Amino acid sequence: MIEWITEDLPAPSAGEVLIEHSAIGLNFIDTYHRTGLYPVPLPSGLGLEAAGTITAAGEGVDTLKVGDRVAYMAPGKDGLGAYSTQRIMPAAGLFKLPDTIPSDIAAAALLKAATVEGLVERCAKVQAGDWVLVHAAAGGVGLIMVQWLSAIGANIIATASTDAKLDLAKQAGAQHTILSSADDLPKQVRDFTGGTGVSTVFDGVGKDTFAVSLDCLAPRGLLVSFGNASGPVEGVNLSILADKGSVFVTRPTLGHYFATPEDAALGIARVWEMIGSGKVKITIGASYPLTEAANAHRDLVARKTTGSTILLP
Numbered sequence: 001m002i003e004w005i006t007e008d009l010p011a012p013s014a015g016e017v018l019i020e021h022s023a024i025g026l027n028f029i030d031t032y033h034r035t036g037l038y039p040v041p042l043p044s045g046l047g048l049e050a051a052g053t054i055t056a057a058g059e060g061v062d063t064l065k066v067g068d069r070v071a072y073m074a075p076g077k078d079g080l081g082a083y084s085t086q087r088i089m090p091a092a093g094l095f096k097l098p099d100t101i102p103s104d105i106a107a108a109a110l111l112k113a114a115t116v117e118g119l120v121e122r123c124a125k126v127q128a129g130d131w132v133l134v135h136a137a138a139g140g141v142g143l144i145m146v147q148w149l150s151a152i153g154a155n156i157i158a159t160a161s162t163d164a165k166l167d168l169a170k171q172a173g174a175q176h177t178i179l180s181s182a183d184d185l186p187k188q189v190r191d192f193t194g195g196t197g198v199s200t201v202f203d204g205v206g207k208d209t210f211a212v213s214l215d216c217l218a219p220r221g222l223l224v225s226f227g228n229a230s231g232p233v234e235g236v237n238l239s240i241l242a243d244k245g246s247v248f249v250t251r252p253t254l255g256h257y258f259a260t261p262e263d264a265a266l267g268i269a270r271v272w273e274m275i276g277s278g279k280v281k282i283t284i285g286a287s288y289p290l291t292e293a294a295n296a297h298r299d300l301v302a303r304k305t306t307g308s309t310i311l312l313p
């Protein structure tokens, strides 16, 4: 159950700031925290990402000041609590927003685009001319990923559950699209790639698509299985990787690609560059009052959303 509560906040301690939130990013992982797929001690706040303005700063905060616009993404259960009007956060984990990035765009984009940066550039290391398959391509991560891959010159095949979603993926830069319900999805992928299959599959759907994704890979290709929208992938017999062409599978999480301040700074700089240059445009498909977070969750798991969704305090 998601419940709205009122709480008085103390003044920020040393190294902390108080942020007045302007917009909060809705992410599928929030539903895993709510359902317990990713267990958290209860009661708990929810939400990993938001943008806003610093309204007070504790002692020793010298990199940021009152009035600065900032955003954060806090992968991991210790970072829960973005579904709030104001919040105290350690200054060290905040990213100052460039003037070119509005706060609602930052909340809609930061975690998802950082995920894409880590997966495309540092995990799969996609190169111009590579063939890639992106599942759930009209979702929050999906639409950013298709544009990012298009910008670096990859050949993109996109899947989604409806024709309207496939149109969005096409507009974002996918060369070919396939309904995710198609029985012959791997055959269509092979036809598009001259019989070879793709070098990388990006799969945030999980359980329902795992087997199909393996069938779409070229020999020695890579399946990046990065989410569980349909449920977690379990009980894999490793021999299947040999059978499918000595393929590779990774199950990455954002935290490991943004683990050090240096990695985070590089990744975020790349995110602002891609968005600031217009190569990646952020689609805010829907915004909900923060008090209606439960409805936003319902729509997200019912596959009714496209692009990024934000909650407004």
Ligand code: NDP
Pocket (backbone or CB within 6 Å): 026, 027, 028, 029, 111, 112, 115, 136, 137, 138, 139, 140, 141, 142, 159, 160, 161, 162, 165, 180, 204, 205, 208, 226, 227, 228, 229, 230, 231, 252, 253, 254, 255, 300, 301, 302, 303, 304, 305, 306, 307
């Ligand atoms: P999306 O906006 O992509 O929403 C999820 C989409 O998944 C739906 O729109 C739907 O698209 C598809 N889907 C397929 N099967 C189901 C199902 N049974 N129930 C619900 N949706 C389904 O969400 P996000 O952009 O927030 O996240 C996308 C994925 O990326 C998630 O799995 C998330 O956990 C993962 N992620 C992983 C990170 C990491 O560090 N590993 C970081 C950030 C996100 P369609 O209707 O087209 O099938």
